[in-house]
Amino acid sequence: MKHIISACFFLFSLCMSAQSVTVTVDQNTTLKEFFKQIESQTDFKFAFTDQIDTNKKYFTKKSTFTTIEIEKLISELNQTSIVQFSIVGNNIFVKQKSQTQKPAKKKNKLTGRIFDDERQPVIGANVFIKELETGVVTDLNGNYSIEVPDGNYTVQVSYVGFKNEEKRVSVTDDNKVNFNIDPDSQQLGEVIVMNNKAADIKATQMSVNKLSMQEIKKIPVAMGEPDPLKSILTLPGVTNAGEASSGFNVRGGAADQNLILLDGAPVYADSHMFGFFSIFNADIVNGLDLYKGGIPSKFGGRVSSVLDVTQQTGDFEEYKVNGGIGIISSRLLVQGPLEKEKGSFILSGRASYAHLFMKLADNNNSAMFYDLNAKLNYRFNAKNTLSFSGYFGNDLFDINDRFASTYGSTMGILNWKHKFTDRLNSNLSVFYSDYRFNLEIPIESFKWDSNITSYGLKYNWNFQQSEKFKINYGIDGLYYNFNPGVVKPTSSDSQFNYMQLDKKYALESSAFVDFENQITEKLTFRYGLRYSMFLRLGDETISTYENGQAVVYNPLYKIYEEGTPNGSISYGKGKTISNFNNFEPRAALSYAFNDETSIKASYNRMAQYIHILSNTQSPLPMSIWTPSGPFTKPQLLDQYAMGYFRNFKDGDYSLETELFYKKVQNRIDYIDGADILANNNIEQVILNGKARSYGMELLFRKNTGVFTGWVSYTLSRAEQKTPGRTPEEPGVANGDWYLSGYDKLHNLSIVGSYELNPKWSFNGNFTLQSGQPVTYANGYYEMGGIHIPNYSLRNENRLPLFHHLDLAATYTPKPDKKKGWQSYWVFSLYNVYNRKNAASMSFTTNEDTGANETRRLSIFGIVPGVSYNFKF
Numbered sequence: 001m002k003h004i005i006s007a008c009f010f011l012f013s014l015c016m017s018a019q020s021v022t023v024t025v026d027q028n029t030t031l032k033e034f035f036k037q038i039e040s041q042t043d044f045k046f047a048f049t050d051q052i053d054t055n056k057k058y059f060t061k062k063s064t065f066t067t068i069e070i071e072k073l074i075s076e077l078n079q080t081s082i083v084q085f086s087i088v089g090n091n092i093f094v095k096q097k098s099q100t101q102k103p104a105k106k107k108n109k110l111t112g113r114i115f116d117d118e119r120q121p122v123i124g125a126n127v128f129i130k131e132l133e134t135g136v137v138t139d140l141n142g143n144y145s146i147e148v149p150d151g152n153y154t155v156q157v158s159y160v161g162f163k164n165e166e167k168r169v170s171v172t173d174d175n176k177v178n179f180n181i182d183p184d185s186q187q188l189g190e191v192i193v194m195n196n197k198a199a200d201i202k203a204t205q206m207s208v209n210k211l212s213m214q215e216i217k218k219i220p221v222a223m224g225e226p227d228p229l230k231s232i233l234t235l236p237g238v239t240n241a242g243e244a245s246s247g248f249n250v251r252g253g254a255a256d257q258n259l260i261l262l263d264g265a266p267v268y269a270d271s272h273m274f275g276f277f278s279i280f281n282a283d284i285v286n287g288l289d290l291y292k293g294g295i296p297s298k299f300g301g302r303v304s305s306v307l308d309v310t311q312q313t314g315d316f317e318e319y320k321v322n323g324g325i326g327i328i329s330s331r332l333l334v335q336g337p338l339e340k341e342k343g344s345f346i347l348s349g350r351a352s353y354a355h356l357f358m359k360l361a362d363n364n365n366s367a368m369f370y371d372l373n374a375k376l377n378y379r380f381n382a383k384n385t386l387s388f389s390g391y392f393g394n395d396l397f398d399i400n401d402r403f404a405s406t407y408g409s410t411m412g413i414l415n416w417k418h419k420f421t422d423r424l425n426s427n428l429s430v431f432y433s434d435y436r437f438n439l440e441i442p443i444e445s446f447k448w449d450s451n452i453t454s455y456g457l458k459y460n461w462n463f464q465q466s467e468k469f470k471i472n473y474g475i476d477g478l479y480y481n482f483n484p485g486v487v488k489p490t491s492s493d494s495q496f497n498y499m500q501l502d503k504k505y506a507l508e509s510s511a512f513v514d515f516e517n518q519i520t521e522k523l524t525f526r527y528g529l530r531y532s533m534f535l536r537l538g539d540e541t542i543s544t545y546e547n548g549q550a551v552v553y554n555p556l557y558k559i560y561e562e563g564t565p566n567g568s569i570s571y572g573k574g575k576t577i578s579n580f581n582n583f584e585p586r587a588a589l590s591y592a593f594n595d596e597t598s599i600k601a602s603y604n605r606m607a608q609y610i611h612i613l614s615n616t617q618s619p620l621p622m623s624i625w626t627p628s629g630p631f632t633k634p635q636l637l638d639q640y641a642m643g644y645f646r647n648f649k650d651g652d653y654s655l656e657t658e659l660f661y662k663k664v665q666n667r668i669d670y671i672d673g674a675d676i677l678a679n680n681n682i683e684q685v686i687l688n689g690k691a692r693s694y695g696m697e698l699l700f701r702k703n704t705g706v707f708t709g710w711v712s713y714t715l716s717r718a719e720q721k722t723p724g725r726t727p728e729e730p731g732v733a734n735g736d737w738y739l740s741g742y743d744k745l746h747n748l749s750i751v752g753s754y755e756l757n758p759k760w761s762f763n764g765n766f767t768l769q770s771g772q773p774v775t776y777a778n779g780y781y782e783m784g785g786i787h788i789p790n791y792s793l794r795n796e797n798r799l800p801l802f803h804h805l806d807l808a809a810t811y812t813p814k815p816d817k818k819k820g821w822q823s824y825w826v827f828s829l830y831n832v833y834n835r836k837n838a839a840s841m842s843f844t845t846n847e848d849t850g851a852n853e854t855r856r857l858s859i860f861g862i863v864p865g866v867s868y869n870f871k872f
Contacts, residue, residue: 019043019070026062027152027170030055031083031094038092042070048094058083061150061172109422110169111145112177114138114157119315122181123287124210125159133595134467137200141385145422147467157181159212174422183214204516204526204588206600206643207293207658209235209699213285218753218763220806220828225326225867228285228309229270229278234749236697236712237292237660239742239769242802242839243859246275249742250292251660252693252718253304256612256625257635260307263375263389265413266478268435268452268625272369272395273352279393279409283322283333284348284373286310293641293660294588294602297512297528298460298472303608303637303664311389313377314344322871328354329369343378366398371408383419388412407437407622423465429458437622445494448678450485452625454478468518472528477509480610484624485678501680505537506627508609514586522592530584534609536629538571543681550631550683551671553729560671562684578629582607582636601642608635611668613676622677631683633666656699667691669722669732687732689722691740709752718743732794739773739795746770758815763808771799777843789843799838800856804831823870830863 021041025034032054035046048054058081065073074085074092084097110129114122121142128135129146131153138144150172157165162181169177209232217226219234229248232238237251247255247270260267262280271278280288291299291306299306312335319336330353335346351370371393379385394408413431420426436451460474482504489496514528543550543565550563571577588602611632614623628634643658666688670676674685695716702708723735732738748768755761776797777789808828831837836858846853 020067021070021073022066023068023073024062024064025059025077027059027150028057029059030057034059038070044070044087044090044092046094047091051096052083052094062170107147107149108171109145109174110148110153110155110171110177111143111175111422112179114142114144114159114179114181116159116162117180117182119180119317120286120312122159122162123310124212125157125181128156128158130154130156141417145464155179162214201595201598201645201647202518202524202590202592204524204590204600204602205294205296206588206590206602206645207291207295207641207660209290209292210287211235211290212287213282216282216285216288218761218808218810219751220763220765220808220830225277225324225329225331225865226282227278228280228282228288232288232290232307233767234710234712234751234765235290236658236699236714236747236749237695237716238290239744239747240275241741241772242799243837245839246271249744250290250305251662251695252691252716252740252742253662253664254612254740254742256610256614256623257302257304257608258307259299259302259305260309262309262391262411263311263413264415264429264458265389265411265431265456266301266433266454267391267409267411268433269407269409272371272393273367277329277352277369279371279391280309281331281348281350281371281373283324283331284311284346284375286312293604293639293658294600295586295604295606296472296526297514297530297584297586298474300510300512300530300532300584300606301478301508301608301610303606303635311373311375312346313387314346314375316341316344316377320871322869324867324869326867327865328352338376338378341379344376346373346375348373365400366396369393369395385417387415387417389415402441402443404440404442405438405622408435410434424461424463426462427458427460429456431456431458435625439622440490442490444496445489445491446496447488447490448485449483449488450622450624451483453481453483470516471513472516473511473513475509475511477507480504480506480508480627482506482625482627484626484680484682487678499678499680501678502540504540504627504629506609507535507537509533524590524592526586526588528586530586531581532584532607532609533581534579534607534628534634535576536578536627537573538575538577539573540577541568541570542577542630543568543683549725550681551685551687553724553726555728558730560687562681565681580607580609580628580634582634596647598645599643600645601640603638603640606637606639608637611635613668613682624676626682632668632686633688635667636665638663652702652704654701654703656697658697659695660697661694662692664691667720669720687722689720689732691718691720692737693718693740693743706755707752709750711751712747712749714747715745716743716747717745734793738793741773741795743773743795744770759812761810763810765806766803767806768801768803771801771838773798774841776841799841802837804835804837804860805833806830807832821870821872823868826865826867826869828865830865831860832862834862836861 019042021038023037038044060080071087074087077085082097084095086093114125116122122138123142125138126135127144129148132148136144136146148171152170155167155169157179159181162183165179165181167177211231216228216231219231221227221230232248233240238248240248249255250258260270287310289308295306314335316337317340321334323332324330329350331350333348337344349372352368354367374390377387391411394406397405411433413429416428418426432455434451434453439448456476456478458474458476463471484501487496487499489498510530510532512528512530516526518524544567545563546566551560552563554561584605584607586604590598590600592598609628610625612623613626639660639662641658641660643656646655667690669687669689671685671687693716695714698713699710701710718740719737720740721737722732724731750766753761753763773795774797775791775794778792779790808826810824810826812824838856839859840857842855844853844855
């Protein structure tokens with residue numbers, strides 16, 4: 001009887017499990033809803049433990065089962081759900097899976113691209129998954145990639161000056177989602193999150209500042225034209241030699257210690273009109289990153305900073321034009337598709353016309369500049385993109401036909417981006433860069449031409465093993481041709497003979513690897529190594545000196561003098577004159593206490609093999625680049641930095657504080673009275689010293705609302721030391737540490753922007769800096785009736801305190817107009833209270849009274865500006 005009952009129970013169970021149903025479940029289906037679907041089609045009932053919440057969603061993916069047997073359905077669901085189903089008679093039991101039974105959540109790749117309203121890829125936009133509380137930042141092409149398990153998510157995109165964009169995304173497999181973000185048109189009284197400029201708490205990268213063009217265009221500058229290079233002077237740790245000066249100094253470093261990249265290619269000059277304008281046209285620049293410390297291994301060749309400037313890519317869908325008309329210059333930009341959705345172009349040009357006003361005023365002097373930027377892009381497919389970027393600029397000066405000068409840069413880079421897999425992509429670049437300077441003095445009947453030309457290749461790979469482990473690695477090579485100058489007579493009675501200064505050649509190559517490892521949720525570590533090699537090459541003849549000293553000390557007059565060559569060595573074309581190599585380790589660490597607070601630390605060593613020959617604080621257009629060699633060693637930097645980073649009120653406010661210490665070996669110094677121009681034996685006026693700088697930086701930002709801006713302050717010291725080579729030699733400044741020409745003890749910038757209404761916005765910038773170190777005369781002696789000044793030790797004095805306030809107002813007549821002709825006006829006042837900042841101090845004798853005088857040279861007083869800007 002027992003066996004008959006068992007057989008009947010088995011047959012009953014088999015019949016029950018053979019019943020077929022049609023069921024649909026997804027991540028939003030509760031267990032109760034699933035029960036209802038089964039019970040409405042079968043005789044099964046459900047039983048479950050107290051731990052089971054029938055109102056909870058236990059299914060991890062969307063699935064539809066059509067006419068499927070109950071037993072097979074249960075088997076399928078047990079593979080993906082987080083509960084365990086089992087059939088006993090006409091009951092289906094439900095219980096929690098044990099920890100070992102939980103299926104691993106499948107990871108999917110959520111990828112895409114972020115575009116602005118001009119269809120430009122947005123670099124550095126924040127992509128945030130709300131449910132997972134995690135996010136990433138878009139790369140140089142506006143792409144993002146993040147791993148997520150199956151599920152429904154809210155994806156939020158934020159970027160400075162644009163509205164936040166959100167999309168609800170369902171992920172069950174690899175998915176691609178693009179975003180288009182619109183400019184933030186604020187309404188009066190509203191408090192709108194304008195950007196996500198909050199400090200990046202968990203990223204290891206520190207000592208880097210990023211500026212978008214929306215921010216740059218709001219900072220008032222002289223002449224009223226937005227200037228990307230001038231804008232970085234509002235950041236902590238960045239100064240320059242004063243008004244109308246070229247170059248910039250980072251954490252006490254010289255201008256030639258900054259690596260300036262335009263779309264990845266190096267440029268060797270940064271300004272037009274002796275520093276009045278930078279070479280970067282704000283219309284085509286997409287944004288810039290300034291690395292001051294903790295510099296990634298992919299960058300090398302300079303010991304102070306890296307300024308990475310990127311250009312826009314051009315619109316792939318429609319043609320657009322924009323430009324501006326200013327007081328002394330105008331600009332125009334055209335962009336559009338070469339082939340819709342696949343290819344694009346963008347062209348931008350600027351030209352000044354101050355020289356035309358001079359001619360109308362019967363002024364024989366002339367000063368003008370022009371430049372042209374171009375970028376072409378073509379997407380062959382989802383894995384291959386080819387682009388070309390180019391720049392050409394020129395300056396022309398003519399002073400009463402007594403002095404004429406032209407100088408400028410040419411740059412071109414061809415770039416191929418290839419995506420091997422979702423985790424591995426590469427970037428191959430070849431480039432050309434040239435800087436030339438030409439000088440003509442008709443009354444002396446001679447011309448002088450010089451230039452530096454470089455050819456390079458870079459091949460970089462990026463591998464993302466997971467969200468927590470990434471590897472960047474690559475190689476690069478750079479060939480230099482230095483022409484320090486050729487002197488040409490321009491008439492038969494010229495006192496100058498034709499002379500070609502010795503050309504110099506060099507090859508710089510390197511390889512790097514960089515790892516980024518998120519060790520725990522709070523601790524992230526980035527570490528890497530760069531190996532660089534530099535070869536000074538012939539064809540060149542190198543002078544030799546007694547005891548190998550090109551500079552000798554005269555104990556009688558207590559001065560350094562040029563050594564006298566006692567022979568020479570000739571090196572044929574391509575022969576190695578000198579070779580150097582260095583390992584350059586990098587490391588950075590970030591520890592996040594929580595989502596709002598972190599501390600970071602970094603160390604980096606860098607080597608610099610080329611140098612500017614200039615004994616002025618601000619590099620002039622005729623400054624000559626020279627390679628390391630027998631008498632000029634490479635500069636070596638060791639920099640340490642640590643910082644505290646904090647966001648307040650969900651990123652509405654942010655605070656970044658850093659301490660840094662830098663030491664540089666083999667920093668070039670010059671003997672007193674060094675003659676650099678057209679010197680074929682420059683080693684005769686050069687001494688090798690060392691430099692150091694240290695300080696504290698603060699950056700406080702208000703990131704949201706109708707009033708935004710930042711306050712930056714730096715307290716720092718920059719010094720140089722050139723001791724004597726023997727106990728009898730005093731060195732420079734008695735061999736003691738002395739202030740370098742780039743020392744600014746205090747550096748304060750306050751930048752603010754106020755959106756009054758959609759038509760009017762107001763911007764201000766206040767700058768205060770300690771005066772530049774200089775050497776004053778501390779007395780004089782008379783010889784033959786002439787007063788000759790006697791100078792103190794090098795850089796013992798300072799120029800007066802430097803400060804000015806700049807204001808600007810932007811008026812947009814039709815802010816709601818999004819198509820057709822759109823325009824706005826910018827009205828600016830530079831140096832509102834007419835501060836006469838000293839560019840230099842000179843010591844002379846009054847011709848009438850014979851008294852000694854100190855005279856201050858000031859470049860700017862108050863400077864009004866107005867520009868009309870348009871697009872269509």
